[in-house]
Amino acid sequence: MRFLLVLLMVGSVSGCTRWSMNHHLNSAYRAYDRGNCEAVMLELSEVDRESRSRPYIWPQTAMLRGLCLERTKFYLDAAQTYQYIINEFPKSEYAYRARARIETLRILKFIPSSGFVPALPATIQ
Numbered sequence: 001m002r003f004l005l006v007l008l009m010v011g012s013v014s015g016c017t018r019w020s021m022n023h024h025l026n027s028a029y030r031a032y033d034r035g036n037c038e039a040v041m042l043e044l045s046e047v048d049r050e051s052r053s054r055p056y057i058w059p060q061t062a063m064l065r066g067l068c069l070e071r072t073k074f075y076l077d078a079a080q081t082y083q084y085i086i087n088e089f090p091k092s093e094y095a096y097r098a099r100a101r102i103e104t105l106r107i108l109k110f111i112p113s114s115g116f117v118p119a120l121p122a123t124i125q
Helices: 001-036 037-052 055-071 075-088 093-107
Strands: none
Touching: 001 037, 001 055, 001 093, 037 055, 055 075, 055 093
16 A cells, blocks of 8 residues: 555656646747747746756757747857757757758858857866
């Protein structure tokens, strides 16, 4: 009996976390549709906190973050976000979309067309 109770509690907690993550992700998409990128970034930070054990959601949140960066005219930051998606999730649908967004930014001349190299993380010496 005790085992069943523990199993039920574990199942309900993991379900609540997933529901909450989906709620924040849906809220981020609604905010993006309204053009409110500040709310998008806030909702995506909530999704990131709740999705640490669910890496399959990371390329989707990164893509939405990149689109919002583009919308707010942070083109180089958006391109670096897209490059992150390509590097970390090369076989995902989002990597294909990220390549297309980088190419669009190059064609529109928002980023340099030759040899775009994303910034490397700082090293502590």
